[in-house]
Amino acid sequence: MKNKELQTKQNGTKAVWAGQSELFYQGATQVPIVNSVTFGYDNVDDWFDVAIGKKEGHIYSRNTNPTVAVFEEKVRVLENAEAATSFSTGMAGISNTLYTFLNQGDRVVSIKDTYGGTSIIFLEFLPKKGVDVTLCETTDHSEIEAEVRKGCKLLYLETPTNPTLKVMDLKRLISVAQEVGAIVVVDNTFATPINQQPLALGADLVLHSATKFLGGHSDAMGGVVCGRKALIDQIFHYREINGATLHANTAYMLLRGIKTLELRVLRHNENAMKLAEYLQKHSKVDAVFYPGLASHPSHKIAKEQMTGFGGVLAFSLKGDFENVKTFLNSLELAHLAASLGSVGTLIGPPKVTSHVEASEEERKQLGIPENLIRCAVGIENIEDIISDFEQALSKV
Numbered sequence: 001m002k003n004k005e006l007q008t009k010q011n012g013t014k015a016v017w018a019g020q021s022e023l024f025y026q027g028a029t030q031v032p033i034v035n036s037v038t039f040g041y042d043n044v045d046d047w048f049d050v051a052i053g054k055k056e057g058h059i060y061s062r063n064t065n066p067t068v069a070v071f072e073e074k075v076r077v078l079e080n081a082e083a084a085t086s087f088s089t090g091m092a093g094i095s096n097t098l099y100t101f102l103n104q105g106d107r108v109v110s111i112k113d114t115y116g117g118t119s120i121i122f123l124e125f126l127p128k129k130g131v132d133v134t135l136c137e138t139t140d141h142s143e144i145e146a147e148v149r150k151g152c153k154l155l156y157l158e159t160p161t162n163p164t165l166k167v168m169d170l171k172r173l174i175s176v177a178q179e180v181g182a183i184v185v186v187d188n189t190f191a192t193p194i195n196q197q198p199l200a201l202g203a204d205l206v207l208h209s210a211t212k213f214l215g216g217h218s219d220a221m222g223g224v225v226c227g228r229k230a231l232i233d234q235i236f237h238y239r240e241i242n243g244a245t246l247h248a249n250t251a252y253m254l255l256r257g258i259k260t261l262e263l264r265v266l267r268h269n270e271n272a273m274k275l276a277e278y279l280q281k282h283s284k285v286d287a288v289f290y291p292g293l294a295s296h297p298s299h300k301i302a303k304e305q306m307t308g309f310g311g312v313l314a315f316s317l318k319g320d321f322e323n324v325k326t327f328l329n330s331l332e333l334a335h336l337a338a339s340l341g342s343v344g345t346l347i348g349p350p351k352v353t354s355h356v357e358a359s360e361e362e363r364k365q366l367g368i369p370e371n372l373i374r375c376a377v378g379i380e381n382i383e384d385i386i387s388d389f390e391q392a393l394s395k396v
Ligand SMILES: *Cc1c(COP(=O)(O)O)cnc(C)c1O
Pocket: 089, 090, 091, 092, 094, 115, 117, 158, 187, 189, 190, 208, 209, 210, 211, 212, 221, 222, 223
């Protein structure tokens, strides 16, 4: 599909119009869901030209599909990237990206606080393939710099991190990676392109679990990677053969969601800030982790690097884990569930969700208190979320 380049720098306009400024089949203003596995040609010459990339077009939906292409275009424009390719899930995007570039004998440097699935790739799968993996203390920039300077093929970062919202100085780490010619990949899922633009800071690739804020409604899974065309082409090639393709139906749902991305993220930012301020003053709360709070260790860099602090926060309750259970079981509005980035508030303890497989000692090492609660604040009216928290905390 051919798209006119949008003449705007505004994210709200991009979210609505990127990839769909022209009319579609029979004048349709909305993207058709093209549930066709295969695409036909009137003559062999045209078919051949598309097959060798001389002409635009689609051949088979594992490789490319018109609905999926519009989703990719929208995220590409939002991330100000040269190219984008998509996946069936966020983890497919992450694993395909890592497997594209890392082969036996290569070295990768990353951090201890990556998303759970990502850290399993680093700890379990890549070492088995003979890739040398070094995971640094997440906020120890000097350690990361020293490890990168020893030489590596790829530096993989994620910021802010789950669940305590540690923020890394991307500019600083990217400049060191550039000294050694390493590819820098940033998982931008928590921030979204509305709050943070890693490519503008020099990253080579930015990726998302579209399942979270991009889709925004907890009803569709997907992944997307953006960056320079030369790199995206390699990742696309790995994905088209390994087959973790985004489906047209899902691409449509993600497109439907992403149109309100800016609106939603601005509201998530606002709600999370207000909830963090409320919690910080509460007598039953021990600590609050939100990069928008001056008390957060990453506040200074977050303020420089991000235009908003995001919709996820964490806090710990005083006392023992029974208090956490009482509080969570008393909530009436927020759902007790994993995941984040949805219009509805989701809440749960990392001890039983993202970090259930870690030992108490490992959680301690990662700075995750046993009484920690992670909250992915939705876009409801914040007064209602706070009064729900108030009544649940009063039962503790
Ligand atoms: C959820 C998540 C992923 C994985 O995405 P899926 O769509 O669940 O595969 C990766 N990174 C981060 C930061 C996430 O929150």
